[in-house]
Amino acid sequence: MLEVTGLRAWYGEAQALHGVDVRVAEGEVVTLVGRNGAGKTTLVRCLIGLHRQAGGTVSFLGRDVSRLPAHQRARAGMGWVQDDRGIYASLTVEENLLLPPKVSDRAWTLERIYEAFPVLAERRKASGSTLSGGEQQMLAIARALGTGARLLLMDEPSEGLAPVVVARIGAIIREIKATGVGVLLIEQNVKFAATVADRHYLLSQGRIVETLDNADLRRREGELLKHLGI
Numbered sequence: 043m044l045e046v047t048g049l050r051a052w053y054g055e056a057q058a059l060h061g062v063d064v065r066v067a068e069g070e071v072v073t074l075v076g077r078n079g080a081g082k083t084t085l086v087r088c089l090i091g092l093h094r095q096a097g098g099t100v101s102f103l104g105r106d107v108s109r110l111p112a113h114q115r116a117r118a119g120m121g122w123v124q125d126d127r128g129i130y131a132s133l134t135v136e137e138n139l140l141l142p143p144k145v146s147d148r149a150w151t152l153e154r155i156y157e158a159f160p161v162l163a164e165r166r167k168a169s170g171s172t173l174s175g176g177e178q179q180m181l182a183i184a185r186a187l188g189t190g191a192r193l194l195l196m197d198e199p200s201e202g203l204a205p206v207v208v209a210r211i212g213a214i215i216r217e218i219k220a221t222g223v224g225v226l227l228i229e230q231n232v233k234f235a236a237t238v239a240d241r242h243y244l245l246s247q248g249r250i251v252e253t254l255d256n257a258d259l260r261r262r263e264g265e266l267l268k269h270l271g272i
């Protein structure tokens with residue numbers, strides 16, 4: 043569903059991405075792994091149209107979206123689960139869920155969201171400002187599903203969350219995968235990545251240097267953690 047070829051990006055005079063190729067199929071979960079400054083965030087920002095791509099092609103559901111602005115990519119079905127989670131603090135959980143426009147007929151209804159995220163059902167009338175980190179992350183994911191996004195792009199969904207909450211987020215990602223939605227996530231937690239994803243791209247200095255499956259990831263965990271500086 044997502045096919046990226048030769049993606050290049052710059053910050054002023056400094057090149058941040060040097061011809062990156064990435065693919066995500068329907069119902070596939072893929073991670074971007076790499077040390078700080080490798081280019082993971084820049085790549086995701088280019089994909090969603092928030093950073094200018096200087097070269098290469100981004101094709102989504104068979105359509106070249108390289109020149110589309112961010113809002114049109116969102117309308118095409120790319121859902122961004124922001125790293126700051128983008129929750130409206132003064133609105134309730136339910137209002138946060140109802141706000142974004144629907145982009146496809148695959149939009150999850152409120153009922154379906156509450157079934158998959160019981161904690162959001164319990165907190166439906168609570169204001170965004172009172173949510174825990176885990177609840178905010180779930181709300182951000184649920185909101186993207188509520189738009190009918192076909193591909194979710196996530197920036198470290200496990201970051202800063204307690205292990206039990208991380209496990210719940212993992213289960214949710216697996217449920218999302220089963221519905222055919224694709225997921226591309228930045229993830230530094232190698233153990234968590236191996237439990238949710240099918241494949242992993244290792245980024246280094248703006249290049250994909252390796253593509254790993256879960257067996258590779260587990261076998262080389264020590265080496266990778268050292269490479270990632272963790």
Ligand SMILES: Nc1ncnc2c1ncn2[C@@H]1O[C@H](COP(=O)(O)OP(=O)(O)OP(=O)(O)O)[C@@H](O)[C@H]1O
Pocket residue numbers: 053056058076077078079080081082083084085
């Ligand atoms: N706003 C910016 N201005 C200039 N250079 C930037 C900017 N943001 C990132 N860079 C540079 O671009 C390169 C890629 O950074 P990027 O944030 O994409 O990496 P990352 O893998 O997401 O790292 P992190 O895990 O720290 O977010 C780095 O060399 C970084 O210093």
